[in-house]
Amino acid sequence: MGLLILGDVHGCFYTLRAMVREHWKPEEDTLILIGDLINKGPHSARAFKYWIKLNEAHPSKVILIRGNHEQWFLDNYRHQSRNKTFLKLCEEFESRALSPKLVAREISLLPLHFENEEVFVSHAGISDAALDPFDISDMHGVLKNRKNLKRLAKIQVIGHNIIDQGKPMFRPSENAWYIDTGAWCKEFLSGLHFNFANSSPRIVQMPRKTKDKPKSV
Numbered sequence: 001m002g003l004l005i006l007g008d009v010h011g012c013f014y015t016l017r018a019m020v021r022e023h024w025k026p027e028e029d030t031l032i033l034i035g036d037l038i039n040k041g042p043h044s045a046r047a048f049k050y051w052i053k054l055n056e057a058h059p060s061k062v063i064l065i066r067g068n069h070e071q072w073f074l075d076n077y078r079h080q081s082r083n084k085t086f087l088k089l090c091e092e093f094e095s096r097a098l099s100p101k102l103v104a105r106e107i108s109l110l111p112l113h114f115e116n117e118e119v120f121v122s123h124a125g126i127s128d129a130a131l132d133p134f135d136i137s138d139m140h141g142v143l144k145n146r147k148n149l150k151r152l153a154k155i156q157v158i159g160h161n162i163i164d165q166g167k168p169m170f171r172p173s174e175n176a177w178y179i180d181t182g183a184w185c186k187e188f189l190s191g192l193h194f195n196f197a198n199s200s201p202r203i204v205q206m207p208r209k210t211k212d213k214p215k216s217v
Contacts, residue, residue, distance in 0.1 A: 002029040004204070005121055006191035007168075008067065008159040009033065010184035011041025012212035013050060019189055019206040026058045029193070032114055034159040034179065035067020035123035035143075041184035042214055044089060045096035048103060066110035067123040067159065068143045071136055077104040112142050118154060118196055125149045125158040125176065149174040157192060168192060168203050177201070183208055 004024050009016045024031050037051060038044035055062045076086040077100055090100040112134055113122040120126065124145035126133045133141045140147050149156055149171070156176035163169050168179040168190050183189035187208055192201040 002196065003032055003116075003119065003121075003194040004029045004191060005032045005034060005119075005157050005179065005194070007034055007179040007181060007189060008036040008183060009038075009041070009047055009189065010036055010069070011038055011044040011047055012183045012189060012208060013041075013043035013046035014209035014211045015183055015189045015206050016047055017050060018209060019191070019204070020054070022206065023191070023193065023204045026061050029061075031058075031062045032121055033062075033064045034121060034157070035065045036069040036159060036180075037064060037067070038073060039069040039085075039089065040214070041212055043212065045092045045098055048093070048106075049096055049098060052106070063114055064110055065114060065121065065123055066107065066112055066143065070107045070110060071143055074104050074107045077101075112136075115154065119157055119194065120152055120154045121157045123158065124160040125156055126152060149176045151175050162186070167205065181205070183212070184214060 037047050051064050076083055093100055093103050122142040124142055127140045127145045127147040128150045129140035129147040130138050132138055135141050136143055151174050158178055159180035161178055162180050162182040163178050166181055168177055170177050177192060179190050179192055181188045181190040188205045190205045193204055194201045
C-alpha cells in the first residue's frame with residue numbers, strides 16, 4: 001500500500017478535487033493532507049466539507065494532519081474571537097451547512113503527525129530548535145516551525161514553507177521533502193506519491209484551477 005501526500009491546500013477546493021480524482025486510488029493508497037486545508041484561498045468551506053465526504057466514503061484511508069491554520073481557527077473559536085478574518089470564515093462555513101462548533105470539534109481531533117516505518121509526516125516538521133515538537137504553542141514545533149529540520153532515520157515530509165521553484169524539493173542534509181508550492185498564491189498544488197516498492201517518491205502536481213484564484217494575494 002502506498003501514500004499520496006498533498007501539500008497545503010488553503011481553500012483551493014477545485015484544485016484539490018482535481019488532484020484527488022486524477023492521482024488518488026483509494027483501493028491502493030492512503031491519502032494524507034499535510035495541513036492548512038483552510039484559510040487564505042477562496043473555498044475553505046468546500047475544501048473542509050470535501051475532506052469530510054472523502055473520510056466518510058473511505059474510512060481509515062484519508063488523514064488530515066493539523067496545520068497552523070487549523071489551530072488558528074480552533075484557538076479563535078475557543079476564545080470567542082471577534083477577528084474579522086475568523087468571523088468571515090465562520091460565515092463561509094455556515095453558508096455550507098457547517099457550524100463553526102462542528103468544524104472546531106473536528107479540528108480538535110486531528111493528529112499532529114502521521115508516521116510509518118519509512119516516513120514521518122507533519123505540517124512543519126521536527127526541528128532541533130523545538131523544546132517539545134508536539135507542543136502546539138512551541139514556535140519551532142510541528143505546527144509552526146521555520147527552522148531547519150532534524151535529520152531523522154525516516155524521511156520527513158512537510159508543508160508550511162512555500163518552495164519558490166514551484167515543485168517539491170528534497171534536502172539530503174535533512175532527509176526531508178518540502179512539498180508546499182503555494183497553491184493559493186502561486187501556480188500548483190503539489191504532492192508526493194510513495195510506493196514503497198520503489199526507493200524514490202513520484203512528484204505529482206495540479207495547476208491551480210481558475211475558480212481557486214483569490215481576488216488578491
